[in-house]
Amino acid sequence: xxxxxxxxxxxxxxxxxxxxxxxxxxxxxxxxxxxxxxxxxxxxxxxxxxxxxxxxxxxxxxxxxxxxxxxxxxxxxxxxxxxxxxxxxxxxxxxxxxxxxxxxxxxxxxxxxxxxxxxxxxxxxxxxxxxxxxxxxxxxxxxxxxxxxxxxxxxxxxxxxxxxxxxxxxxxxxxxxxxxxxxxxxxxxxxxxxxxxxxxxxxxxxxxxxxxxxxxxxxxxxxxxxxxxxxxxxxxxxxxxxxxxxxxxxxxxxxxxxxxxxxxxxxxxxxxxxxxxxxxxxxxxxxxxxxxxxxxxxxxxxxxxxx
Ligand SMILES: *Cc1c(COP(=O)(O)O)cnc(C)c1O
Numbered sequence: 532x533x534x535x536x537x538x539x540x541x542x543x544x545x546x547x548x549x550x551x552x553x554x555x556x557x558x559x560x561x562x563x564x565x566x567x568x569x570x571x572x573x574x575x576x577x578x579x580x581x582x583x584x585x586x587x588x589x590x591x592x593x594x595x596x597x598x599x600x601x602x603x604x605x606x607x608x609x610x611x612x613x614x615x616x617x618x619x620x621x622x623x624x625x626x627x628x629x630x631x632x633x634x635x636x637x638x639x640x641x642x643x644x645x646x647x648x649x650x651x652x653x654x655x656x657x658x659x660x661x662x663x664x665x666x667x668x669x670x671x672x673x674x675x676x677x678x679x680x681x682x683x684x685x686x687x688x689x690x691x692x693x694x695x696x697x698x699x700x701x702x703x704x705x706x707x708x709x710x711x712x713x714x715x716x717x718x719x720x721x722x723x724x725x726x727x728x729x730x731x732x733x734x735x736x737x738x739x740x741x742x743x744x745x746x747x748x749x750x751x752x753x754x755x756x757x758x759x760x761x762x763x764x765x766x767x768x769x770x771x772x773x774x775x776x777x778x779x780x781x782x783x784x785x786x787x788x789x790x791x792x793x794x795x796x797x798x799x800x801x802x803x804x805x806x807x808x809x810x811x812x813x814x815x816x817x818x819x820x821x822x823x824x825x826x827x828x829x830x831x832x833x834x835x836x837x838x
Contacts, residue, residue, distance in 0.1 A: 540622040542615040542654040545607065547622060553653065558638035560645045565695020567635035568597035571789045574620050574656075574838070576627040577826030582620060583835035584630070585789075585824050586752045587613060591632075593752070597691030598634050603650050605634055612652065617838060619656040629659035629790070635694070662790035663713055668817075670808050671797030672713035672786075674727070676775055677703040681717040681725035681747050689747055700728040714786065716778070716799065719747040724773040726751075730788035732796075733757065734773060734781040735805075735812045741777075744770040753787040753820075756834065760819050763830075766812065783810030785817070793817040 541553040561567035570593060574584045591613045598605050605612070616630055632654045639648035661668045679702050682689065687696050703715035707728075716732060719725040725747045726732055731754040734741045740761050742754065758768050778784060782805045784796040793816060795809040809817070823831040 536657045538623045538625075538655065538657055540619070542619060542622075542652075544651055544653075545611070553655070555635075555651075556638045558641060560636035560638065560641070560648050561694060563641070564643070565693075565698070566601060566603070566645070567633060567694040568594060568601060568603065569631060569633045569692050569694060570594045570597075571692075572616060572630040572632070573659075573789050573792075573824070574625075574627050574630060575824040575826075577824075577835070577837070579826060581826070582626045582838040583824070583826055584617065584838070586756065586834050587616065587836040589752050589755075590789075591616065593692070593750075594632055594634065597693060598650075600688055600691040601693055603634055603636070605652060606650055607652055612654070615654040617836070619654050621838065623656050625656060625658060627658075628656050630654065630656045633694075659790070661792065661794075662788070663786075663794045667713060667794050668792065671795035671804075673711075673798040674714045674716050674784075674796050674800075675707045675710055675712040676778075676800055677706060677715040677717045677728075679703045679706065679715070679717060681719045683720045684746055689745075690750055692749065697729075704728040714796075718775065722775075723747075724775060724778060727786050727788075727791075730786035730791045730794070732778075733785050733787065734778065735783035735785075735810060736777075736781055738766065738812070740766055740768040740812070741771050741773060742768070743773055751787060753789055753792070756823075757787050757793065757816055757820065760816055760823070760831075764815065764819070778804075781805065783813045785813045793820045 538550045540547045572590045577583045636645045637649040637651045707715035715728045731751040779802040786794045795813045822828045
């Protein structure tokens with residue numbers, strides 16, 4: 532994110548407020564204990580000049596399932612939150628950008644039973660370029676297997692985008708950056724490959740695509756899109772457990788996520804991956820993805836919600 536992200540309007544609890552009035556009280560429960568949920572959504576300026584939100588329905592639905600997992604009852608309908616998401620870019624005079632819905636627990640009880648505290652909802656948006664850099668998108672990033680494990684599925688759960696879970700991701704990401712890498716790849720508590728700090732991971736080996744199965748990873752919307760695009764192109768995809776050394780000997784590796792889109796990995800733990808740059812299957816899928824979000828592929832128009 533650019534430093535000092537700024538904007539004009541924020542949707543807060545059903546109303547549009549000025550950006551500078553988007554405040555919460557210090558006793559906001561989520562601020563203390565991290566129980567809240569969020570989404571990350573991208574809206575692209577399509578080739579014809581219109582703005583298109585990628586996978587709006589699945590993102591709104593996942594916000595509600597994340598809340599459900601965490602016993603948070605959102606006081607708005609999926610339609611109402613979806614409508615705020617559709618309106619937030621125009622409200623900020625943006626035609627493309629990143630949209631961040633956030634559900635959090637307001638002030639009230641400060642104990643660990645916030646059952647009677649208000650559940651609050653905000654929708655924000657800002658401009659956000661390539662999360663791992665344009666150079667990373669083109670030529671690949673360098674990743675490190677983190678010393679931090681992905682959460683055990685019964686220590687926290689993996690199917691929600693829960694605010695506090697990202698402490699683990701931030702520790703891994705910062706460790707990777709401080710050690711001179713671009714991103715962290717996390718293993719699960721059994722030692723198998725899980726995902727990156729905020730992206731799912733894919734491996735290419737001999738024309739086939741592999742990705743870790745769902746139990747320890749977030750059910751990424753970009754992950755699902757890439758699986759569908761690959762299968763449509765006749766590439767076989769297997770959701771299968773992967774080991775750290777299978778990453779080292781992959782032909783290609785790449786990450787997927789709303790923020791990271793499709794970003795190749797050219798090196799893991801000082802081992803060159805494949806040819807050491809973006810591989811051909813990664814390029815094929817990445818190109819297909821960018822064509823789809825730019826509205827250039829009628830076959831996947833159903834994934835776009837035009838504003
Ligand atoms: C958001 C996220 C992803 C990517 O999911 P998308 O739905 O593709 O944006 C992957 N892993 C984690 C841990 C995430 O938080």
